[in-house]
Amino acid sequence: MRREDPEIKGRPVTQGAAPVTATATQDEAVLQISDLSVTYGARVVLDQINLSIRRGELVGIIGPNGAGKSTLLRAIAGLLRPDRGTIRFARAHGGTPRASRAQAQLGYVPQRIEMDPDVPLRACDVVGLGFDGHRFGLSWPNALKRQAVDRALALVEASEFGQSLVGRLSGGQLQRILIAQALVSEPSILLLDEPLSSLDLRSADAVVSIVDRVAHQSGVSVLLVTHDMNPLLRAMDRIIYVVNGRAVIGSVDEVVRPEVLKSLYGYDVDVVRVRGRILVVGDEEYGDEANRFHHHAP
Amino acid sequence: MWHLLWPSGLLSFSFMQNAWMAGSAVAVVSAVVGFFVVLRGASFVAHAVPRGSFAGAAGAVLMGQSSLLGLGLFALLSSLGIALLGRRRRGAVATALVLVAALGLGDLFLSIGNVYAPEVFALLFGQVVGISRADVYFVGSLALAVVLVVAWLYRPLLMHSVSAEVAEVRGLRPVLLDGIFLLLVAAAATATVPVVGALLAFSLMVGPAAAASLLAKRPSTAVFLSIALALVSVWISLWLAYITSWPIGFYVSAWSLVAYLAVRLGQASRRGRTTLAQSDGALKTTTRGNFSG
Amino acid sequence: MGFWHVLWPTGLFSNAAVVTAFRIGSAVAVVNAVVGVFVVIRGQAFSGHALGDVGATGAAGAYLAGITALWGFLAAGFSSGMAIESLGHRVRERDVATGVVLAFMLGLSALFLYLISALTETSGAPIAILFGSLFTVAPGMTGYVLGLSLSALLLLGIIFRPLLFSSVTPDVARVRGVSPRLVGLLFMVSLVVAVEESALVVGALLSTALLIGPAAIATKLSRQPLTSMALAMAIGVFTTWLGIILAYDSFLWPPLNRGWPISFFITSLMLLSYLTVQIASGRQRRSNAATALTDFGNLSTEREAWW
Numbered sequence: 001m002r003r004e005d006p007e008i009k010g011r012p013v014t015q016g017a018a019p020v021t022a023t024a025t026q027d028e029a030v031l032q033i034s035d036l037s038v039t040y041g042a043r044v045v046l047d048q049i050n051l052s053i054r055r056g057e058l059v060g061i062i063g064p065n066g067a068g069k070s071t072l073l074r075a076i077a078g079l080l081r082p083d084r085g086t087i088r089f090a091r092a093h094g095g096t097p098r099a100s101r102a103q104a105q106l107g108y109v110p111q112r113i114e115m116d117p118d119v120p121l122r123a124c125d126v127v128g129l130g131f132d133g134h135r136f137g138l139s140w141p142n143a144l145k146r147q148a149v150d151r152a153l154a155l156v157e158a159s160e161f162g163q164s165l166v167g168r169l170s171g172g173q174l175q176r177i178l179i180a181q182a183l184v185s186e187p188s189i190l191l192l193d194e195p196l197s198s199l200d201l202r203s204a205d206a207v208v209s210i211v212d213r214v215a216h217q218s219g220v221s222v223l224l225v226t227h228d229m230n231p232l233l234r235a236m237d238r239i240i241y242v243v244n245g246r247a248v249i250g251s252v253d254e255v256v257r258p259e260v261l262k263s264l265y266g267y268d269v270d271v272v273r274v275r276g277r278i279l280v281v282g283d284e285e286y287g288d289e290a291n292r293f294h295h296h297a298p
Numbered sequence: 299m300w301h302l303l304w305p306s307g308l309l310s311f312s313f314m315q316n317a318w319m320a321g322s323a324v325a326v327v328s329a330v331v332g333f334f335v336v337l338r339g340a341s342f343v344a345h346a347v348p349r350g351s352f353a354g355a356a357g358a359v360l361m362g363q364s365s366l367l368g369l370g371l372f373a374l375l376s377s378l379g380i381a382l383l384g385r386r387r388r389g390a391v392a393t394a395l396v397l398v399a400a401l402g403l404g405d406l407f408l409s410i411g412n413v414y415a416p417e418v419f420a421l422l423f424g425q426v427v428g429i430s431r432a433d434v435y436f437v438g439s440l441a442l443a444v445v446l447v448v449a450w451l452y453r454p455l456l457m458h459s460v461s462a463e464v465a466e467v468r469g470l471r472p473v474l475l476d477g478i479f480l481l482l483v484a485a486a487a488t489a490t491v492p493v494v495g496a497l498l499a500f501s502l503m504v505g506p507a508a509a510a511s512l513l514a515k516r517p518s519t520a521v522f523l524s525i526a527l528a529l530v531s532v533w534i535s536l537w538l539a540y541i542t543s544w545p546i547g548f549y550v551s552a553w554s555l556v557a558y559l560a561v562r563l564g565q566a567s568r569r570g571r572t573t574l575a576q577s578d579g580a581l582k583t584t585t586r587g588n589f590s591g
Numbered sequence: 592m593g594f595w596h597v598l599w600p601t602g603l604f605s606n607a608a609v610v611t612a613f614r615i616g617s618a619v620a621v622v623n624a625v626v627g628v629f630v631v632i633r634g635q636a637f638s639g640h641a642l643g644d645v646g647a648t649g650a651a652g653a654y655l656a657g658i659t660a661l662w663g664f665l666a667a668g669f670s671s672g673m674a675i676e677s678l679g680h681r682v683r684e685r686d687v688a689t690g691v692v693l694a695f696m697l698g699l700s701a702l703f704l705y706l707i708s709a710l711t712e713t714s715g716a717p718i719a720i721l722f723g724s725l726f727t728v729a730p731g732m733t734g735y736v737l738g739l740s741l742s743a744l745l746l747l748g749i750i751f752r753p754l755l756f757s758s759v760t761p762d763v764a765r766v767r768g769v770s771p772r773l774v775g776l777l778f779m780v781s782l783v784v785a786v787e788e789s790a791l792v793v794g795a796l797l798s799t800a801l802l803i804g805p806a807a808i809a810t811k812l813s814r815q816p817l818t819s820m821a822l823a824m825a826i827g828v829f830t831t832w833l834g835i836i837l838a839y840d841s842f843l844w845p846p847l848n849r850g851w852p853i854s855f856f857i858t859s860l861m862l863l864s865y866l867t868v869q870i871a872s873g874r875q876r877r878s879n880a881a882t883a884l885t886d887f888g889n890l891s892t893e894r895e896a897w898w
Contacts, residue, residue, distance in 0.1 A: 077766045108766040113759075118872075119632055120810045120819040126759055133756030134767040138748050165814055166759075181763065191766075341690030342637035383869065390636035391807045395862050397640070398800040402858030405796065409852045423701040497644075498701065501694030508687045545705045551698025558691045562678065 028054050029090065030188055030221050031076065036085035038071055045071045047245040049085070053189070053223065058215035059249070060232045061225045063242035069225045070111075070193055072242060076223065077108045077191050089189070107182030107220075109192040112174065115167035123169060123177045124149050124162040130181035152184040156210050172203025179210060183220075190214060192224040196231055204231050211235065229256075230277045256280070308540055316429045317493075320437045321532040324493045325502065327441035329528035330448050331486040332507030333521045334479060337459040342390050343380060343480065344500040346397035348487035350376035352496035353404025355421050360411035365421065366436065370488040376400050377480035381473075423547050424495030433492060440489040444482055451478060456517055498547035502528055505554020509561045527557060611730045612835050612853075618733075619789040620801050620827035622740040625747060626785040627806030627827075628819045629778060633758045636803050637686060638675055641693040642783055643798040645671040646790035648696045651703035655710075661735060661791055668787040671696055672779045726838070726853065728792045736788055743784040750777050755816060797854045801827055804861030811868050830860045 029052040038046040045068045053059055061069045074080050076087055089106075107130075115121075127149045132139055139145070153159045156176040161169060169177065175195055182190055192211065196204045212235035215222040226232060229239065233252065240249045241256065243264040248255050255261075256278055261269045265282075272279040308314060335344045354372025355365040376396050383392035420428065429437075448455065458465040458475040466472050483503075490499035510524035535549035630639045646664040653663025674692045679685030747754075757764040757771035764771055789798035809823035834857035841851040 077762075079762055079765055106766055108763050110760055110762045115759075116634075118811050119759075120628070120813050120816055121632075121755075121759065122814050125815060129752070129756045129759060130763070130767075133752050133764065134769045135752055136749050138751050163814075178760070178763075181760065185767070336687055339686040341686045342640070345637075345641075345690065345693065383866070390634060391631055391803055394636045394640050394799055394803040395807065395865050398796055398804070398858040399862040401796045402800070402852070402855040405852040406855040409850075423704070495701070497697045498694065500690065501698060504687060504690035504694060508691060545698075545701040548698040548702040548705075551694040551701075555691050555695035558687075 056219040057237040105187040107187030107190040117167040130184040152180040323441040325528035325532040328502035329524040332503035336507040348499035350400030356407040373484035373487040377484040501551035509557040616831040623801040624823035624827040640799040642786040643795035645696040648700035664787040668783040672783040739788040743781040746781040
């Protein structure tokens with residue numbers, strides 16, 4: 001039934017929730033998603049998503065568990081094939097987003113990986129794989145690669161543990177190394193899958209500072225999946241709110257409003273602001289289902 | 299025609315009666331332990347412990363002792379070795395090293411003792427028709443002991459196998475449970491090796507349990523389904539081995555593969571598109587599990 | 592005399608069988624050490640071992656069919672390797688798939704060996720196939736072994752970086768255009784070649800020992816893949832030489848005076864070295880953990896002050 005909702009159906013989200021940007025995005029968009037749908041068997045995970053991302057903006061992909069956030073990111077990264085719709089990228093030097101994924105420079109940071117503490121790999125070797133790991137043949141040690149790796153390590157403030165064994169890094173350190181691995185290839189779009197989960201407050205804050213710098217100083221567009229928007233509030237330009245496979249994009253003030261979220265959830269929700277934190281709270285009468293998104297609470 | 303399919307002596311010869319009884323006991327114990335083997339992804343251990351115990355049997359024959367004694371001792375020693383070396387997610391490497399060390403010893407015993415080859419052949423590939431009534435009692439009581447221990451520790455073992463972390467939080471000691479699991483494998487190996495041989499003991503542990511865990515949705519159903527599949531596979535194998543006089547291990551392992559493949563193919567064709575979608579999720583799992591070796 | 596006699600027995604290098612053993616043993620040790628490092632990194636020890644065991648089935652089949660054993664080894668290795676690779680995508684699935692394939696191949700070898708002994712009345716064949724011996728390798732095999740070793744190393748050199756990439760962060764590798772499936776399949780090819788050639792000349796048992804042992808020790812001692820490989824090569828070659836020398840020498844040892852098997856020496860040396868390294872690194876890690884704990888203690892006091 002919800003799919004028939006006239007407010008949502010076929011609405012280009014960029015024009016709905018953020019009408020101001022509708023014309024501007026066409027010029028400076030680096031990523032254009034139109035009519036994207038993904039289904040797993042009978043389950044519709046993403047339903048007719050339309051959105052575009054501008055150069056050098058930091059966008060949080062936010063929503064409750066199982067809403068389709070990671071699926072959206074993985075579809076953009078090319079890790080799964082959508083059933084319908086197109087994803088277009090701008091070339092590195094600009095222009096309208098017409099290029100396919102192969103011509104785009106994508107950096108991808110996976111969810112935390114676990115490694116055996118004895119794997120004979122230093123953190124800088126993992127970063128180096130981002131530089132030339134996709135090439136066949138052996139590589140000779142070269143200054144270009146070393147400089148790129150050092151730069152990437154410095155960018156994420158990981159120079160001091162660059163020589164440590166990667167299997168013995170802490171969660172926050174490993175996360176920074178994975179970001180450096182993505183940055184070393186000088187991407188125009190950086191995709192991060194739940195980079196803040198299972199990090200303590202201090203490490204999460206460090207990661208947010210890094211992506212903030214990457215987006216706003218280096219001009220890389222950053223898309224970041226997270227289930228808690230609060231750590232990102234200070235750095236985020238726009239927000240993609242995903243619920244039940246549908247998405248709205250806009251600034252936090254435009255999107256995180258009861259009437260907008262109500263159209264996504266299909267029932268009343270409240271948005272509560274407490275001491276600079278935003279909580280989305282379900283209506284009491286929906287009981288368990290509403291509780292699903294209490295995760296925004298600290 | 300009929301007497302080819304039902305030759306005389308299939309049930310009446312006393313050695314065949316022993317084979318039926320020992321084979322059934324072995325099937326039950328392998329299936330029960332095999333359920334946990336599959337759940338924990340520990341096929342290598344299930345292969346290495348019986349195989350390593352072969353060295354002990356060779357050593358026992360060399361010293362003029364009962365081969366069962368050597369089997370049991372070496373099964374115990376290999377599982378202890380794996381338990382001690384294999385912590386910190388290096389299980390497979392430790393298992394490989396313990397296994398080759400045991401086999402190296404076996405090689406030494408064989409060349410020192412100059413053991414008569416057919417006897418070794420029987421240890422490797424099993425000799426189901428050579429089972430005495432005393433062997434049946436031994437195998438039967440060992441199987442009963444294993445089943446009782448599993449029944450007693452079923453819940454902790456299950457929780458530990460599914461998620462070691464959750465089990466630890468609930469106050470279960472992972473080292474202890476790892477040890478108990480390995481001891482169960484050792485006991486199952488000791489019971490199984492004389493019947494189906496050191497090389498194929500693990501095919502009974504892995505095959506039926508693997509097919510059962512794909513089919514069943516609940517753990518307890520998987521255990522019983524795995525027992526049923528193992529019993530059917532042993533009975534059919536015994537019957538075929540008796541008719542053709544080919545080694546029983548061949549039939550047991552062939553049935554394991556056929557059952558597993560049939561279930562895998564059945565699921566793949568039923569799911570179709572779903573499997574594709576899930577394999578994407580599966581790749582994600584691989585990311586995390588890649589170094590679990 | 593006494594001690595040196597053990598390490599440098601008289602007539603060591605004038606014995607043709609021993610010289611062949613040194614050559615072939617070294618080639619096998621080198622290729623297995625290099626491939627082994629990736630086996631350990633990727634957690635494929637079970638597959639590596641299974642491929643060695645499976646070779647025996649191929650050998651017995653080749654014996655029955657009357658073709659050269661080498662082709663039997665390679666055919667069995669490739670078919671099993673591809674079956675494992677295509678059945679096992681997830682980690683746990685892979686473990687079970689390896690187990691089921693290995694079980695079937697061993698069952699098949701039981702059948703083949705039974706048929707061999709039933710048809711030809713030779714009973715020693717199974718043992719020779721399962722254990723093998725460096726001293727009984729035909730000198731003519733040297734060329735094959737060198738060629739196969741080189742091609743396995745070459746293939747590994749070509750896929751080195753994408754393989755490492757997709758072993759560490761498979762999703763990132765995919766985004767960058769690497770196909771982890773394809774690279775994994777190519778690695779399986781070089782693994783099959785390495786394992787089967789060594790299973791052929793030194794037996795399934797030693798092939799696992801030389802594949803896993805040196806790599807397991809080396810990865811504990813070094814911090815980079817290439818260093819690990821160099822170290823693993825050194826360990827593998829050294830252990831093999833020591834094993835050959837001891838086995839040659841043991842012809843004079845009691846109680847037999849006809850030689851102890853070489854596999855016994857090599858496997859025991861591997862296990863002992865691994866134990867030593869494990870204990871040493873365990874001790875080191877404990878002291879690291881102690882430092883980390885004190886650090887954490889400092890951090891938490893810092894935090895309390897901050898709060």
